[in-house]
Amino acid sequence: MEIKTILVTGASRGVGFEVCKKAAAQGHRVIALSRNIKSLQGFDNIDSHSVDLTIEAQITECVAEIKSANTSIDVLINNAGSFINKPFLETTTSEFEEVYKVNLFAVAALTRLLLPMLKHTGHVLNITSMGGVQGTVKFPGLSAYSSSKGALSILTELLAEEFKEKGPAFNALALGAVQTEMLAEAFPGYEAPVSAQQMGDYILNFALTAHQFYNGKVLPISSTTP
DSSP, rough: OOEEEEEEEOOOHHHHHHHHHHHHHHHHHEEEESSGGGGTTTTEEEEEEOOTTTOOOHHHHHHHHHHOOOOOOOEEEEOOOOOOOOGGGGOOOOHHHHHIIIIIHHHHHHHHHHHEEEEEEEEEEEEEEGGGGGSSSTTTTTHHHHHHHHHHHHHHHHHHHHHHHHHHHOOOOOEEEOBBEEEEEEEETTOOOOOOOHHHHHHHHHHHHHHHHHSSSSSEOSOOOO
């Protein structure tokens, strides 16, 4: 097996944490970004960085630190997400902005800064949501979250087109409900059909292999319809 360097955001819990653990256990080198990195301490093959993705200066500083180690990145998984479940009329502009900062603006900033370190044969995988896919069921209270994920889906398609000649490949997975801490906080008592560990395994495998077959795709990952 070829050892890869994989950078994962939103790495301290949920799906991101499971991706990091699985990748490290397989012997890959993992660069893990999260505000709180305590849960990432003590793992072999995981290099953790504390960064607040709502602050672009911290993103820039983190990337400079990674670059100083002459790092070449095979896979970038933009997994970090900000979630708010609140009626539209009660959602403030600042709350919209905070969600968009993590779910869209940070993805754009981090990807732009890391592109010089990404191999042309590499893969950028954006984690979006079924709620951000046109024609799927939408839920009240998710106006900021789902619209930001919809924008991320379009950004994925645009970047795939812009870099299709020289690489890397860009794809997105639109996840349905996954049993994570974030889901439990937003919808107390709801039990998702897929565990964070199951989804983490799927995302890692897709990130490592699917760019050989896909580019510019936003693929729904859900066991329910529509």
